[in-house]
Amino acid sequence: MEGLLMNEHQNTPTPVENPQAETQRKVGWGRILAWGALLALLAVLALGLRRTQEGPVQVGDAAPEFTLTTFDGEQINLRDLRGKVVVVNFWASWCKPCEQEAADLEAAWRYYQPRGDVLFLGVNYVDTEPEARAYMQKFDITYPNGADLGTRISQAYRIRGVPETYVIDQEGVLRYAQIGPYSSLAQIQSQVDALLTTSP
């Protein structure tokens, strides 16, 4: 009857706490908690590390959804653009390589705009609005452009810098990822045309 004491008045056994067993039990729980917290912390760190190590969005994957608020206040949701080829260009006014392709992108947009099944979108990355507007005016950019608020869009596409351009097909699947500037108008057209000719 170790651990039990007979109550003289009631003649019933009363449990007596074994201090050593109680301490061991507490130590056991403490260890479990400490290991659990350590594992949880490692899991969080591993997830963060994995995310930072991931490269750009893979061609063939579904293009990450986003909503772009243009400098004119219009809201454009990628989900609403199904059935169209969408060319998403990340740029900034302080980015010199962006200037190399700015005229070609605008020329391509003007070439496809009458068709109605191709849309160009400019995502202005880590920029200030007056400089962004001045840049658009300088290159006479007419397709919709807006700031990447909170850098949410660039993070979703995991861009490494600017310029980067993503060409999305009519089903919302990423078909081309152009890292760095386009070298010519023909290069842009070759990517867009490939998707238009294979459209259902």
Added chain:
Amino acid sequence: MRGLSLKHVLILLLAVVLVGLWASQAHAQEPTPIPVTDDQVNAIAKQLYCPVCENVPLDVCGTQACAQWRALIREQLSKGWTEEQIKQYFAEQYGARVLAEPPRQGLNWLVYIVPPVALLLGAYLLFRGLQNWRRLAQEETVALAEAESAEEDKYLKQLEEELKRRGD
């Protein structure tokens, strides 16, 4: 007809005077830009990091993007914005990662909680380890002393017995 014209002229004059007064008051109410020093700009800039130049505080970053950001801070300060308002604007516009000090929310709490907890836990474990080490060392000393004493007692007893035997 002449009287009516004079009345109209007077009303017109009164209106012109009132409009003039209102316009001058409105002009006076326009906020005048507050002069801003480089130190004031840098005091805020050093609390921000441009995502383009990772790990370089905005006040010492030499890129054009950072220069534009500093110009924006200067403009906002000249409009009378507070430090908190400016930091909040940058966080909303470019994401919370531009802040040198992450906002106390969500997983960011780990940054504030884990290091002190780890430090305290480490200090506690070190303390416990030293305590155990000292206890074990003391126990070893006592055991050794007891063993030595027992050994001495054995020989002493043997000596005494020998002396006693010879004495007899």
